[in-house]
Amino acid sequence: MTRGGRGGQGLARVAVVVRAGAAPLWWLGIFAAGIGVLVPGLTGRRIGVLTGAALFVVATAVVAYVRRGRYRALARSTARAGRNDVLQDRAVTVRNWRRAHRWWLLLTFLAALGTGFAAPAAGGLLLAGCGAGLWLKAAWIGRLEQADEALLWVRVDWLRAGAGRPAGRAVKAYRTTGLAAGDAAPGGGSRRRSAAMV
Template sequence: MARGGQALARVAVIVRAGAAPLWWLGLTAAAAGALLPGLTGRRIGLLSGAALFLVTAAAVATVRRGRHTRLIAGATRAARADFLQDRAVTVRLWRRSRRWWLLGAFLAALASSFALPGAGGLWLAGAGAGLWLRAGWLGRLERTEETLWWVPVDRLGAGPAGRTPRRTRATANGAAANGAGSAENGPREHRPTGHRPMGPRPVGPGSAGYRSTGIAAGDAAPGGARRR
């Protein structure tokens, strides 16, 4: 391909990156909030929180599935010059760029317990559960198609402060990805040496079209979990 090399991040890894922080922060906020009587009482607060948990998990798990499907249908093969970002790097950059948002959400969930004990925390945990479910849905598609989908890191959009992501250097450490093309046009794996603020939405308006590789490419399993 004539396209220059790009750093590619796994779509499923980006989706999954926020699941654990939201889940554990939500459960912590819910447990702390349940110690408060609140304006409505613990029983009403926890029942309301359970309903919020289910509704939020279902909504987050299904939102933008159509957009994912359209981008998957239009995916192009990754080029030999492209680099595959490590799972750990993708997760670390996502969480680092959103640490203040996560802290704010945690504090808001705690504060809501003065009205509805535990409800805000369970809502937050529901968002984390929904992200896990959506990543699992992507993983099932990846196994069915025997294809992994990636998005160019530089086109994920501005960071939370509205800054354009900076270019970082990358070093190649891998061989051609399985199924991504011949030995002359398969992508390489890499570990960026700098820090890149990374957009949260692989299906958002700032995202480019997806790239595809074989099922064995990169260091993350289908669905974005660690390979075993």
Template sequence: MWWLGVLAAGVGAALPGLTGRRIGLYAGAALFLVTAAAVGAARRKRYAALVKAAAKAGRNDLLQDRAVSARVWRRGHGWWLLLAFLAAVGSSLVLPAAGGMTLAGAGAGLWLKAAWLGRRERAAEVLLWVRVDWLRRGGAPAGKAVRGYRFTGVAAGDASPGGARRRRTAVPV
């Protein structure tokens, strides 16, 4: 969402619009901040409850990282992202760059939420996972079908806290 928003804002800034570029950019900056804060704070209690209800992953649990869940969601909702991009570019005819900056603010808010979850993982020294069978029913990493996350230690898998790839270090011989 971030890059689509930045691209839409760039296209919108090139258009003069009905209200003028200066008003569009100021309105877009305000909408960026409001949207980033709203998206970053949305459903934070739900995520905290899922983290609190996390149980140790069992041997037979099929686990899926939140980053993978988000990628699957993004692929399934690609048309909505395309429509949001087109709406942001189209809104630039009235208020230049504001729609694109709003879309970029939504992407920044999602990044803030992911960073918040990563800090919680680092503080608890665990990796949080979503069971795949719960995702098939609800589809969202914090949806109604997800009753709690599973956790493993930080040495499990190939991810580090926050969902980033774990760096492999050479072992001295």
């Protein structure tokens, strides 16, 4: 983590925060769907899987596109990060988000498992679709960053006040740095393997 002096703010990358939930939701969803296929369920496997596929597509689209206007508005109302601001490492941002949401992730996984007894795989594929949607949203933010040639950052204290939502009401504006700042590429991926979902 880059250290600053007095008066600076802790900043986390917007795209990294968005991307932090993608992998857990994806893999928990796939795991829940795999278990669900083993259970006949009330609807039968075929209907359950077809329903799950439809839910996957809908969830991916909704999560990927929801609140894009809010992200654009915040991206327009930016201020340049100051010399004393502290840029949070990508790994720290991901770890903090996942730790703060671990019980929520567990509950959604259990809910997805439970739906398997009614419609096999449907709940798991819905969960996986949410993960895919977050990955697509992070990629879209990355395209915004590349177009403006500036990385988007959110104040850590605002992020905490908004329950980890980088476009929540607690967030008043983003801050920007050049594309070379921090250890995450545009879109929130690792600079060493920016194309991978992590």
